[in-house]
Amino acid sequence: MALSGMRGLSVFISDVRNCQNKEQERLRVDKELGNLRTRFKNEKGLTHYEKKKYVWKMLYVYMLGYDVDFGHMEAVSLISAPKYPEKQVGYIVTSCLLNENHDFLRLAINTVRNDIIGRNETFQCLALTLVGNIGGREFAESLAPDVQKLLISSSVRPLVRKKAALCLLRLFRKNPDVVNVDGWADQMAQLLDERDLGVLTSSMSLLVALVANNHEAYWSCLPKCVRILERLIRNQDVPQEYTYYGIPSPWIQVRTMRALQYFPTIEDPNTRRSLFEVLQRILMGTDVVKNVNKNNASHAVLFEALALVMHLDAEKEMMSQCIALLGKFIAVREPNIRYLGLENMTRMLMVTEVQEIIKRHQAQIITSLKDPDTSIRRRALDLLYGMCDVSNAKDIVEELLQYLSTADFAMREELSLKAAILAEKFAPDLSWYVDVILQLIDKAGDFVSDDIWFRVVQFVTNNEDLQPYAALKARSYLDKPATHETMVKVSAYILGEYGHLLTRRPGCSPKEIFFIINEKLPTVSTSTIPILLSTYAKILMHAQPPDKELQSQIWAIFNKYEGCIDSEIQQRAVEYRALSRKGAALMDVLAEMPKFPERQSSLIKKAEDSEADTAEQSAIKLRTQQQTSNALVVTDQLPANGTQPVGHLGIVKLPSTSNTDDNTSEQGITRENGILTVIDSQPPSTASLDLLGDLLATLDIVGPPSTTHQSEPSVASGLQSGIGADALAIEPVEELAKNVQPIGDIAERFNALIVKDSGVLYEDPYIQIGIKAEWRAHHGRLVLFLGNKNVAPLLSVQAMILSPSHLQIELSLVPETIPPRAQVQCPLEVINRRPSRDLAVLDFSYKFGTHVVNVKLRLPVLLNKFLQPISLSSDEFFQQWRSLSGPPLKLQEVVRGVRPMPLAEMINLLNSLRVMVCPGLDPNTNNLVASTTFYSESTRAMLCLMRIETDPADRSQLRMTIASGDHTLTLELKEFIKEQLVNIPIPSTPMPPQAQPISTPTTATSDPGDLLAGLLN
The missing domain is CATH 3.30.310.10 (TATA-Binding Protein)
Incomplete structure (x- = not known):
């Protein structure tokens, strides 16, 4: 295509716009870039006009999103062109294509400086714009003095000085250590006397940056800022073009008041009086009108004035006037104005003298708490939280509790935390505090953190007079048909410790308390069961003389959980069962909890330090969790005589990073590093086998040897009769792989687990994979049981969960080796994020002899x-x-x-x-x-x-x-x-x-x- 005249650029733009798809556009752009490369190779023969045409095309290609890695030198060279059209193109393309660290910019510094110190105002503006846009360190070192001279020169037109002020502001913000502003106070004071409002606007922006960095050097500018405000408020000598909807230059007003807030105080009484007169005029002259643009401008000035009033610690009358004005704002229908009113009233809370005045608007603030706009509701919540004290705590907390039932889910956690903190800080008496926290748990249990109910337990434990009342209230909440799990926790704990104080009240005997708590047992998760078991043990302790029926029912529960897969539940059940047989000695062992030491409230600390973990900390935490194995290995323990007791299983500990060592011994069971182990010094008793007997019987992983051998093919039988793994190497690997077929239909096993929570997921001659699950709301806990059915180990064991996006599944580490006739328990934690029918897949593989088996199994984690x-x-x-x-x-x-x-x-x-x-x-x-x-x-x-x-x-x-x-x-x-x-x-x-x-x-x-x-x- 011929590249003659600006017509070539128009044709190129039309060609690009007419492309049918992205590929056509790329081909057209590549062709044009090739033409440009060819032209730039003959740069010596190119005029400034021709360079201008080609550089325009290059800029257009860059704007389309394509990389342009050539032609930069041609663009920079246009800056030195003598005519405006070429120079303009050079400045524009250079500022777009090159950043502050580009080497080519060094070539242009002298040319740019010549334009700045020259007499051509148009070239000066182009150069100042380029320097301001790029703002590089080398530009600042070389050109900042010239820009400063240009700004304070009386012979330069206001248009250029305005650009010079903005250019210097940019250089100072980027490189404050390079731009020399020492001794600039006099120059800034002179600039504030400027009558041209354009130059004054730019100069005031520069002043804000300077006083923010060091206000001590610019005290001489303070009275002149006040005079600028007086001039604008009285509308003296303000051109029409700088009047916005009847407001004289609101931008200068805002920036001037912003600059004044960097000065700590105003010593001169005349200056202070003049400033307060200006602020009084702003407060009196601002109102809500129908014109949105005027509202925006007047409110920008007003809220900056409010901030300045607070900063100057004005008299109480002016503060009251500010609060009254904000009270009008929070009552209007316009949501933006209502939001600004609430936000600024929250800032006014920092002034102690006006808190009582703000309380007069409490009813209107509570009304805003029910506004359809969630941002307004949040500001109203912040304001109520900040204005609460002993005098109005009851009213505010009761309103928050009422609002909790209808509040957005996104706000309920914050709402619960703030209500709990206010109840603790301003409780007129502790019984009211207990009432509030129990109501809080009852209304929004899902959003009440553990810190909240921990704190109420601390208060009840440390105050004896409060204990009967708290126990009675906890008992009343358990009568409700639907009780949240957090309420079950706190009620069970309090009734376990202090339920005996209610024995004379109807419905509060130990047996009745046990029955009402036990009704909740099937509905709670594994984290709550240990608390309930402790409560049952306390009930047994206080039921003296012992009630045989109650004792047998509680013992039955302990027996049931002695074989639980959760080690914490299992340990408590075993120990409480053993302790409960000690009779009167139980009173010493399970004595009442001692008082908690006085310490800072975790709730208040949480509110003060609510920053979330950084991504790096989260990654470190995740890696730490992945390095800790929670797997339990259940294996055969052979007696000394070498005979194999049928169905006898012990537990082998895997290497763990834990250094804790809590050993307990009771009835042939020890607890070491969190793992219960059967002691095999004597033949196993029935009691010791019951620890995992129920679960293993359910999964049918280990049975009598005769049954197991009959279900296995001849290869596995040969291994069990003493044939080593090397003997299998005679048969080709391909045929061995064909021989490893699953036992039973995998699809049928999966379908059965759709409606059951335990069973066999997969089985072949060498391994059996069982599963047991517990579900609570959107959480699930599964345990995979990997059982080695042979007398040789399974090697290179790997398991990985292929999880869909709607499920969050965490699998503990699986050991690479499963010992002979052993069982590995691998917990999984599941969180359901949203509704979906997509399935998670277990990618499982292992090696047995020369067999390498890999299966992908659907996990029964369904809707x-x-x-x-x-x-x-x-x-x-x-x-x-x-x-x-x-x-x-x-x-x-x-x-x-x-x-x-x-x-x-x-x-x-x-x-x-x-x-x-x-x-x-x-x-x-x-x-x-x-x-x-x-x-x-x-x-x-x-x-x-x-x-x-x-x-x-x-x-x-x-x-x-x-x-x-x-x-x-x-x-x-x-x-x-x-x-x-x-x-x-x-x-x-x-x-x-x-x-x-x-x-x-x-x-x-x-x-x-x-x-x-x-x-x-």
Whole structure:
């Protein structure tokens, strides 16, 4: 393409815009860059005009996002062109393409300096703009003195001086140690006498930067700043072009008041009086008007004036006037103004004298706490928190508790923390503090940190007069049908320690307290069970003389948890069971907790130091966790005579980084480094085998030798009869790999684990992988049991979790070697972030002799594991059903290809999937109505409703309607239930003959008087 005239640039731009795709554009740009390279090679023959054309093209290519790694020298050379068009292009392209560290800039310093000190104002402006935009250190060292001279020169036009002030400001901000401003106070004072408001605006910006760095040198500028404000407020000699919506130069006013805030005080009484008169005029003359632009300008001036009033520690009357003005602001409808009013009123709290005045607006601030705008709600919360003291603590905390029930999830944690801190700091009496914290836990248990209930326990323990009251309140909260787990923790602890103080009150005998706490046991997570076990032991201690029935029930619970997979629960159960048999001596062992030492509240410390860990600290913490193995290895312990006791398992400790050593001995069991170990000095007793017996029996990992051998192929049998691994090397590896086939159907095992929480996930001749899981809300804890079935070790064991994005799964380290006939327990922690049907996969491999086995197993961490069935009454169900109207929150689908089953089996299937069928809600007995609650980090607790309409004449199809408050959850749950209905095994019982297909299942809506069916539809 010919490159003649500026027409070439227009054609190039048109060609680029007409490209159909990115590839065409890249080819066109590459072609043009090739042409430019060719032209620049013959630079000696290029005129300034031709360079200008090509450099424009180069800049356009750069603006499109392509790298331009040539032509920089040509752009810099244009700066020295004698004519304005070429010089302008040189300055523009150089400032765009080159940064402050580029070598080519050194070549241009002399040319730029010549333009600055020259007489051509246009060239001076171009040069000052370039220096200000780049702001490099070399520019500052070489050109700052010339820019300073230009700024204070009386012979230079205001346009150039204005640019010089901004250029010097940029150089000073980038390189304050290079720009010499020593002794500049007199020059700055002269600049503040400038009548041109453009130069004054730029000079005031420079002054703000200078006094922020060192205010001591610029005291002479302070009275002149006050005179500038007086001139502007009185609108004296202010040109029309600098008046914005009737406000004389609001930008200068704001910057001037900002500069005054860097001076610590004003000593001269005349200057101080003049300044307060100016501030009084601003306060009196500012109001809310309909024009948004005028509001923005006047409020910018006003809020800077408020900051200056606070800085100068003005008299109480002026402070009161400021608060009254802000009180008007927080009452207007405009959200932006209301936000600014709340924010600035929060700043005014730093002034002690006005806190009582701010309290007059408490009702309006509380109203703002319920504003639709979340930013306004947060500012109102901050203001209430700051203005709270002993006189209004009760009112404010009660309002926060009421608001807690309807507050956004994003605010509840902060709201809970602040309410707890205020209750602790300003409690008129400790009983009120206990009431507040228990209400807090009851209303927002998910958002109450452990620090909060730890603190209330400390107060109750350290104050004897408070203990009966706290125990009685804790007992009353346990009567509620739905009690949060944190409430269970604090109530169980307090009742365990001080429940005996209530024995004379109805419903507070040791047996009654035990029963009401024990009702909560099936609903709590593993972290709460140790607290409940301690409470049971305390109840036994206080129940003297012992109640045999109560004693047997508590002992049964201890027996149950002696075989728990959690070492903390297991240890407590074993030790409490042994201690409870000591009779009266139990009073000495389980005496009342001593008083806590007085220390700073962890809540207040948390509020003061709430900064999160840095990314680097989080990475170090993660690496530390990954280096610590939580795996337990269960292995056979051979007696001295070499005989193998059937089913006898001990525990072998893996290397651990822990240095703690807490040894306990009771009934042949020791605890070392957190691991319970069976002592094998004598034949194992039944009690010692019960530690893991229930779990191992469930998983069927180790059984009688005869049973195990019969299920293994001849290769494995040969190994167990004494054939070494070397004998297997005769057979090719390919054929060996073919021989290692799984025992049983992997898919069937997975399907069984969909509705069960323990079982075998995978088994082959050498290893058995079992799984046991516990689920609580959106958290899950799983344990993988890797059992070596042979007398030779499994080597190169590796396990990795391939987790979808909606699951956060942490797997403890798996040992590379599993000893002969041993079992490794590997805990997994699961967090569900959002609804999804994607599955996590266990990538597992090991080596046995010459066998290398690698399997990928689906983990049974499915959508239904995070469901919690809930029973709803008719009114509750229909109220929610009507509120969720239509897609995407309510979806309906006719499902065909359903495996035929009786209605009772379908009910059992839904119940096993943690969906509760609510009988009697649908008048048609062939239809099912069900409800459940889904838990995830994003949705928290989300109610899900379901209706399934069936046709007794054709069980192979049905109509399903799913509804929830989250459209993703509705879709995922519908598809999940549909998969289970279609893929379940065919029942063995014969089904009735199928009728002809129908378009949709029949419903009971044919009866016009059937209100319930109409509501469901």
